[in-house]
Amino acid sequence: MDATPVPETTATPDTECHTTHGYISDKARYLARLKRIEGQARGIHRMVDEEQYCIDILTQISALTSALRNVGLGLLDDHLKHCVVDAAQLGGEDAEAKIKEASDAIARLVRS
Amino acid sequence: MDATPVPETTATPDTECHTTHGYISDKARYLARLKRIEGQARGIHRMVDEEQYCIDILTQISALTSALRNVGLGLLDDHLKHCVVDAAQLGGEDAEAKIKEASDAIARLVRS
Amino acid sequence: MDATPVPETTATPDTECHTTHGYISDKARYLARLKRIEGQARGIHRMVDEEQYCIDILTQISALTSALRNVGLGLLDDHLKHCVVDAAQLGGEDAEAKIKEASDAIARLVRS
Amino acid sequence: MDATPVPETTATPDTECHTTHGYISDKARYLARLKRIEGQARGIHRMVDEEQYCIDILTQISALTSALRNVGLGLLDDHLKHCVVDAAQLGGEDAEAKIKEASDAIARLVRS
Numbered sequence: 001m002d003a004t005p006v007p008e009t010t011a012t013p014d015t016e017c018h019t020t021h022g023y024i025s026d027k028a029r030y031l032a033r034l035k036r037i038e039g040q041a042r043g044i045h046r047m048v049d050e051e052q053y054c055i056d057i058l059t060q061i062s063a064l065t066s067a068l069r070n071v072g073l074g075l076l077d078d079h080l081k082h083c084v085v086d087a088a089q090l091g092g093e094d095a096e097a098k099i100k101e102a103s104d105a106i107a108r109l110v111r112s
Numbered sequence: 113m114d115a116t117p118v119p120e121t122t123a124t125p126d127t128e129c130h131t132t133h134g135y136i137s138d139k140a141r142y143l144a145r146l147k148r149i150e151g152q153a154r155g156i157h158r159m160v161d162e163e164q165y166c167i168d169i170l171t172q173i174s175a176l177t178s179a180l181r182n183v184g185l186g187l188l189d190d191h192l193k194h195c196v197v198d199a200a201q202l203g204g205e206d207a208e209a210k211i212k213e214a215s216d217a218i219a220r221l222v223r224s
Numbered sequence: 225m226d227a228t229p230v231p232e233t234t235a236t237p238d239t240e241c242h243t244t245h246g247y248i249s250d251k252a253r254y255l256a257r258l259k260r261i262e263g264q265a266r267g268i269h270r271m272v273d274e275e276q277y278c279i280d281i282l283t284q285i286s287a288l289t290s291a292l293r294n295v296g297l298g299l300l301d302d303h304l305k306h307c308v309v310d311a312a313q314l315g316g317e318d319a320e321a322k323i324k325e326a327s328d329a330i331a332r333l334v335r336s
Numbered sequence: 337m338d339a340t341p342v343p344e345t346t347a348t349p350d351t352e353c354h355t356t357h358g359y360i361s362d363k364a365r366y367l368a369r370l371k372r373i374e375g376q377a378r379g380i381h382r383m384v385d386e387e388q389y390c391i392d393i394l395t396q397i398s399a400l401t402s403a404l405r406n407v408g409l410g411l412l413d414d415h416l417k418h419c420v421v422d423a424a425q426l427g428g429e430d431a432e433a434k435i436k437e438a439s440d441a442i443a444r445l446v447r448s
Contacts, residue, residue, distance in 0.1 A: 023169075027160060027163070034153065034160060035157060037153050037156075038153040041150040044149075045143060045150060048135065048139060051139070054134060057135075058188060058217045059217065062184070062223075062224035063224070068173055069173075073330065075166050075170055075173070076166075076327065076330060077327040079166040079167065079170075080327060084323075085312040085319055099308075099309065101167050102167070103297070103304060105171065106300060108174040109177075109330075110333055110334050111447075112173075112174035112178045112181070181446060181447075185442065185443050185446060188439065188442060192420070192435050192438060193435050196416070196424070196435075197431060197435065207421060208417075211416050211417050211420075214416060215409070218409065218445075221446055222445055222446050245387060245390050247393075248387060251385075251387070254384050255381060255384055258380055261380075261381075262377040265377045272367055275356070275363070278358060278359060278412075278414065279437050279441050282408055282412060283444065285407060285411070285448075288404060289401055289408070289448040290448045292397055292400060293401060295397060296397040299397070300390075300394060307390060326391070329391050329394040329395065332398040333397070333401075336402045336405070
């Protein structure tokens, strides 16, 4: 059974994007990058399984962390360009909630 | 065919640990954690595939980044305790090379 | 002579905020936090001058880095709430430039 | 009165380095770098005081964060080369405490 954790959602229904999400236009590219990231994770698992040298495993962990972070920055940029701009143009509470949500996501990314 | 990138090694043969690597005593736990990380990566791929909300995907990317970083810090601690201490006790160039290697790995981890 | 580097500006005149900057309403608090940060930096300089123990100096460097990052996240949040929302409501190239600028600043913060 | 916080020490007396600290041979260079860092902090304070543009202030905060982190990595490298190697050669509890202390400092640096 796939032990993939079911991601809890932090967004409240009304803050979800009313239009399609920013990243959709680049979906294929994100999927390819995430497939590579999954492969890198599997590669690190195999390095530990084969008892490879610690430093080489750490090198791969840093590379994977950077790849992940770059996907995060891309998604964030798309989110600002689409969901945040759309909400800002609607104004009011929707815009405020959207900005707070984006700021919290940025803080998590910076601190992770 | 598994597109897992073949990790290049940065260690030179003579800097490799002469004894078993520090993490071996905890191998099962590292493998379980890395299997979960692989599952998280697959979960994020599926979130994008299902066009879920950007912020929820970003939340999972931050969680995965933290999990990865903690595995890295664990491996580094084990490496210091075993490989670096062993080399320091041997002294000479072996110790210097081992410390430099550890410092470079720490810098990569900090910067990733 | 104060060796404070003259900060180059990355913003192009036309992307500067047309209204007052978001942080102005919180200016006194930011100034107090930055004065503390300056004091922390001076404290670290003195620890090295007094040849204090490396680990204690590293503890203070991590504390200062976190304090700085939190000021950065605060400024970013204010910038999104004001400058980015204002530009988004104007729409057009101004909004696009403002979002790109914010995304680049977020990437620098994440990578620093 | 200089509001510089008095840095608490995390090291226990017996884990302090019995020999001079690793960074002492590079003390003048560290002092110059930290003096510049203090100047950068003062520069950011002045940018806020002069109500300069948020993005320009954020650019300087990222630059200062990187400069700080590089000083931290330098001190850590010196600490490993001297204090940790010396303790490892002594072996026993002293070495274990020194490695734990270094690992904790690395974790703080990575997470800050």
